[in-house]
Every structure is written in C-alpha cells, then in structure tokens.
C-alpha cells in the first residue's frame with residue numbers, strides 16, 4: 001500500500017523555495033575542512049613570489065637577478081624580457097586595454113609586478129625577491145585624475161602615445177582613456193535650467209578595496225606528457241579564465257582545466273586576470289613542475305583590483321514643491337595605470353546610468369571620463385553590480401542636497417518622486433527597463449518601523465539641547481531608497497570578451513531519485529550548494545538534501561560566465577529552474593506511459609504526477625527516475641538529464657529602503673549606530689536565512705566603506721593603507737545590530753520571480769550610513785563632506801562648522 005503523506009509534510013520535506021535551510025557547505029567550513037587554493041599541495045610543487053616596484057612611476061633601467069639565482073633553492077627569475085618572446089609580457093584587460101604582466105621598461109604604480117621569482121619554497125622565494133637588484137629612475141607622479149588632464153601632465157602610458165582612438169571611442173588627451181555617455185544632454189540641461197530650484201554638488205566616492213579574507217592565488221600545473229594544463233585558482237569566473245588562458249597561451253582550450261576550489265570571499269576582487277596567474281602558467285611550462293602563487297595581504301591591497309574612485313558632479317532641477325524635473329551627472333573616473341575594469345564590454349562605466357535611482361526623472365544625462373593615473377589598475381564591482389553603488393550613492397546624496405535646498409523633508413521628497421507601482425515595467429530616461437517594484441509600500445513600511453516622525457522630533461530637540469550646551473552629541477537619520485540592477489545580462493547587450501553573459505545548469509537524476517546539478521557559476525561563500533538545490537527541489541520534487549550542487553570545475557561544469565554582479569540567482573538560478581522544467585516534462589511523459597494515461601491527464605503535485613480526479617493513482621519523481629533507467633517509453637532515450645543555457649530577457653531590479661540612526665560626538669568624531677533598519681525586496685526569496693546573512697555581510701562592508709575604509713595615496717603615489725593596521729576592516733566590535741525586513745515583488749520575467757540580493761546591502765548601505773553623518777550636521781549648515789567618515793574627518797567637519805567653540 002502506498003502511503004499518502006499530507007501535502008504540507010511532503011512540501012516541507014523538499015526544503016524548497018522559501019525554506020531557511022541550513023547551509024550544507026558549513027559542515028566543512030566550520031570544521032576547518034574547506035579546500036582553498038593554499039590547501040592544494042602537489043608533488044614537487046614550486047613557489048612564486050613577485051619583486052614589486054616601490055615607486056609609483058619610474059623607468060626600470062636594469063634588473064640584476066644574479067644574487068637571487070645564486071641562492072640555493074631558487075629555480076628561475078622571470079622578467080618581461082623572458083615573457084616577451086612568448087608574447088606574454090603584456091596581456092589584454094577585460095576593458096579593451098592592455099596591461100603589463102611584468103614591468104616593460106617602466107613601472108606605473110606602487111606594487112607593480114617587476115619580476116617573478118620561482119623557488120622550492122615560499123620562504124626562499126621571498127628571500128630571493130630581496131636579492132633581485134632593480135635600478136629605477138623615478139619619474140614625476142600623477143595621483144590626481146584632474147591634474148592628469150593638464151596639457152603638460154606627464155605621459156603615463158608611453159605605449160599609447162599618439163593613439164587617439166581607444167577601445168571606447170576617441171581619446172582627447174594622453175592620459176584620457178574614454179568618454180562614455182547616456183541620455184539626452186540638451187534635454188536634461190533645458191529641464192534643469194528652466195527649473196524653479198537647482199541643486200549642484202560634487203560627490204566623491206573614494207577608492208576602496210574588496211579585501212576578501214583569502215587573498216588571490218593559483219596553482220598552475222603543466223602535464224607535459226599529456227599536454228594538459230590544470231589551473232587551480234581563486235577565480236570568480238573559471239570558464240572565462242580558461243578561455244583567456246587558451247587565447248593567451250595558445251594551448252587548446254580542451255587541454256586546459258580550470259578549477260575554482262573553495263573561495264574565501266570574492267567581492268569582485270577575483271573576477272579579473274592578474275599577472276600572478278600568467279607568470280605561474282609560464283613558470284610551470286618552463287620548469288615542468290607545479291607552481292603555486294599566493295599573494296600576501298599587502299600585495300592584495302596594493303596591487304589587485306580596487307573599487308570606485310569616482311568624482312561625480314551632479315545638477316538636479318525641481319519644482320518648488322519638490323518634483324524633480326531633470327538630472328545631469330558628470331563623472332571623472334580614476335582608473336589607475338591600466339584600464340582593467342571588470343564590466344560588460346559595451347559598458348566602460350558599468351551600469352552607472354542607473355543613477356536616476358528609484359525616481360521618475362523625466363530628463364537625464366550622464367557622462368563618464370576614464371583617466372589614467374599612477375595608481376593600481378582595477379575598477380571592480382566591490383559588492384555592487386558594475387558601478388551601481390557609485391550611482392546609488394550619487395543619487396541618494398543628490399536627493400539629500402536637493403532636500404536641503406528646498407527646505408524639505410528628505411523622506412517626503414523621495415516619496416514624491418518614486419516611480420509608482422503602476423508605472424512598471426518602467427523605462428528610465430537613461431534607457432533601463434525596470435522590471436518590477438513597489439517603492440511606496442516599502443518606504444512606508446520602513447518609515448513606520450523606525451518611528452520616523454518621532455525620530456525627527458527627537459532630532460530637533462537634540463539640536464536645541466546642543467545649542468543650549470546641554471549635550472555634545474548630535475543625532476543623524478540616514479535615509480536611502482535604492483534600486484539595484486543585477487543579473488547581467490541579456491546576451492544582446494552584455495558580453496565579456498565577446499562571450500554573451502548567459503549562464504547554465506546541467507542536471508542528472510540518478511536511478512534512486514537523487515541528483516547532481518552543475519552550474520556555470522561559482523560560490524565564494526554565498527551558499528550556492530544550499531540554495532540552488534532548493535530551486536530544483538521545488539521544480540522537480542526531489543528533496544534538496546538529495547541534490548548535490550557542483551560548480552567551479554571547467555572539465556565538468558557547463559560553460560558559464562561566473563559569479564559577480566549578483567548574477568547567479570537571476571541568470572544561473574533561472575537556468576536551474578528551466579533545466580528542472582525540462583526534467584519534469586520528460587518525467588511527465590514517463591509517468592503517463594507507466595500509468596497508461598494521456599500526458600494531459602496528469603497533474604503535478606509537489607513530488608509526483610497524479611492522475612486527475614484519481615489521487616490514488618500517481619508516480620513519484622523517485623519512481624519515475626528509476627523507471628527512466630529501465631522501462632522508459634519505447635523509442636525514447638533512457639535516463640533523466642537536462643541542460644539549460646539561459647539568456648535572460650532583462651536584468652532584475654531589486655530595491656530596498658534603509659534607515660540608519662546615528663549618534664555623533666562632535667568633540668571626538670566618534671559615532672554610535674543606534675539603529676539600522678534594512679528592508680530588502682529581492683522578489684521571490686529562495687532562502688530567507690541566507691538572504692539575512694547576505695544582508696548582514698553587505699551592510700558590514702558598507703559600514704566599513706562609509707566610515708573608514710580607504711585606499712589612500714600620498715602625493716608621490718605611496719599607498720598609505722596597505723596593511724590591515726591602516727585599512728579599516730570592521731570586527732564584531734564595530735558592527736552594530738541590524739534589523740532586517742522585506743517586501744516581495746517578484747520579477748515578472750524570471751522563471752521563479754527571484755532577483756539578486758547579495759550586493760543590495762552594500763549599494764543601499766553606503767548612502768544610508770553616509771547620509772546619517774551628513775544629516776546630523778544638517779541643522780548646522782553642512783551640505784556635503786567626503787567619505788570615509790572616520791573619526792578624524794567627522795571631528796574636522798564639526799570643527800569647520802564652528803562646533804568646537
């Protein structure tokens with residue numbers, strides 16, 4: 001007799017969509033059983049280490065490796081001269097520029113790779129690095145992107161001298177990379193010039209760094225007998241690395257296997273291709289031994305991809321009662337020595353043109369100028385989809401600046417200009433089609449949750465008490481309503497090196513009703529093994545506990561573009577659902593055959609196909625799986641497998657309402673976060689517990705960036721924040737309590753309605769923290785001060801406003 005457990009019980013047993021299923025990967029992580037790049041040890045493995053430039057700009061006159069080579073255990077010292085015959089002394093960047101792998105005649109930023117030492121152990125390699133003698137002749141340094149555009153500014157990229165056409169259009173100066181624009185400038189200017197009120201401000205989003213717990217690294221191993229190259233590494237996009245490695249090295253792509261093992265955080269830092277990977281590959285080919293390269297913390301902070309460094313000037317026009325009429329944005333983007341931004345090919349400034357935010361702005365224009373300076377290359381989406389935090393910070397600051405100019409409450413100003421629910425799908429003046437949203441509901445919920453009116457009253461009283469000399473603390477209320485754009489992306493406009501940004505999932509159901517799913521993405525801590533199994537569980541009726549999710553091995557996983565820009569859920573998550581639906585379609589045919597009914601006489605019921613009107617006649621997915629390996633329908637292939645390559649029709653637009661309540665001590669510059677409320681709407685929620693973890697992590701990174709984290713340079717290009725002594729990384733001590741909340745507005749085009757969420761808390765968090773600081777000083781005349789708001793800067797703001805008496 002077949003048992004008929006009740007619906008709810010069967011559903012719960014699946015641990016599908018909406019279940020706060022515990023993370024399956026944590027069993028190994030919490031027991032120290034993770035397998036990271038540095039855990040990989042191979043017989044005869046050698047170790048690489050870089051000689052790096054102490055100068056930000058210098059001519060390399062000579063390199064003498066004699067003493068280093070004489071050190072026992074040193075196998076080789078590679079320089080640009082050694083790579084040149086292989087055509088590998090320079091490499092292409094994702095942004096259409098090229099970058100030196102090893103210094104070719106000169107160095108352009110502090111920490112730049114000059115020579116690669118290969119030795120039998122890591123310590124010998126490090127000792128040998130000190131023995132390499134490099135003769136530098138220092139050159140004038142440019143760290144300011146505005147000074148870089150002076151007519152007589154030093155020429156940084158001599159290799160581009162006379163090149164007037166760049167990868168993204170004309171170059172108008174020897175340190176200019178591109179100008180990129182969107183929208184209608186004349187229309188935006190007309191709207192602003194004719195506006196009753198105009199607010200204007202320059203907003204700087206400083207240079208920072210993703211700083212994952214695990215630094216970047218790889219192990220390259222050339223099997224000369226079989227002609228196979230295996231590359232283990234901290235890659236956020238393993239398939240792309242394989243393709244790039246093949247194009248660069250000339251090794252056939254089928255002879256290259258790229259494996260991303262466990263990754264200790266990526267945050268955009270591990271998207272690009274670094275000289276360390278290229279040098280390790282060359283070294284293993286030359287020596288025939290596996291070569292490991294793992295950078296240390298200082299190298300990671302100084303030389304791998306930075307984020308932001310955007311000078312954003314905005315003009316915003318409005319009516320007297322606060323209806324926004326136009327927005328004009330101009331950005332000077334400091335890209336460092338090489339344009340190595342990680343963005344879809346057609347978007348050299350990423351998706352910055354989402355800078356109209358959550359607002360219905362009739363006329364808008366934005367332009368971005370990319371500029372070379374003597375700083376490290378990069379420009380990655382540190383927990384934000386391609387320049388989206390920059391855009392969100394810009395508009396959320398501009399709204400505050402406009403509110404001051406109007407003498408209006410900033411919450412009211414926002415509500416007045418939100419895109420209304422019935423306007424979705426909404427096409428912005430800068431060309432994006434927002435898929436879905438309900439901003440007013442989220443906003444009202446947030447204001448109510450924090451008791452907004454009472455807070456404003458308390459704030460006003462505090463200002464009075466401060467003026468009477470009864471307190472030295474001010475109260476700031478930081479508001480943000482952000483709209484993200486994630487899930488790159490439609491192949492029609494998003495590609496990397498010509499490869500469309502689809503993603504993939506391949507599923508095999510085993511005879512006994514368990515399964516393996518492989519995806520083109522790669523988890524760096526997000527918990528994909530947990531959540532993607534949940535999507536499938538709901539689609540195919542097999543418990544998530546019986547589904548293995550595997551990513552990151554290019555020999556087994558279907559081709560995918562990787563994990564960044566919160567694209568895994570919108571793209572690979574959609575592929576997973578679609579592959580699941582293919583499985584279910586075949587399962588339905590098999591069930592119909594076994595039950596001797598027509599396909600259409602069956603209906604899907606959680607984990608089985610049931611004959612309509614005869615609930616006792618059914619076949620469970622497990623039964624169908626077994627049958628598929630044996631009594632499959634005559635003429636139909638045995639087995640139950642499917643693969644989906646998913647090209648999303650649009651991106652997804654998650655949004656959220658964040659409110660930060662902050663106390664500020666004007667005498668010490670210290671702050672205390674009294675309350676942080678974060679409402680996120682990421683459409684259909686797969687795993688609420690994972691979402692909450694994502695939000696906590698992203699908010700903490702936002703706190704870091706807004707309140708202290710910075711890659712700072714001095715006038716001669718020295719990195720002043722190259723260690724964790726100076727680079728702010730919050731610990732539990734600095735991290736406040738977060739209150740999380742949600743609304744759920746599904747994406748209309750995603751098969752399960754899900755949008756991404758991983759980046760949202762950073763995109764919305766930074767303006768919330770920063771607006772709180774600004775808001776505390778609003779009553780004393782502050783409109784704009786630059787991040788990061790460390791104690792010194794806050795103290796200085798108070799002093800400049802005359803609050804120190």
Ligand code: PCD
Nearest residue numbers: 265266267268381383525531565568569686687756757758
């Ligand atoms: N609705 C929904 C959504 C989502 N989810 C979940 O959550 C997560 C996330 O997701 P997304 O949003 O889709 O994302 P993804 O793609 O996966 O990832 C990425 C992201 O993620 C984040 N998070 C994290 N976490 C961790 N732990 N670690 C890491 O590293 C990281 N990173 C960061 C970043 S930065 Mo970039 O790269 O910058 O662009 S981007 C990013 C996963 O698990 C999923 O599944 C759910 O549940 N639901």
Ligand SMILES: [Cu+]
Nearest residue numbers: 381386387388
């Ligand atoms: Cu970004």
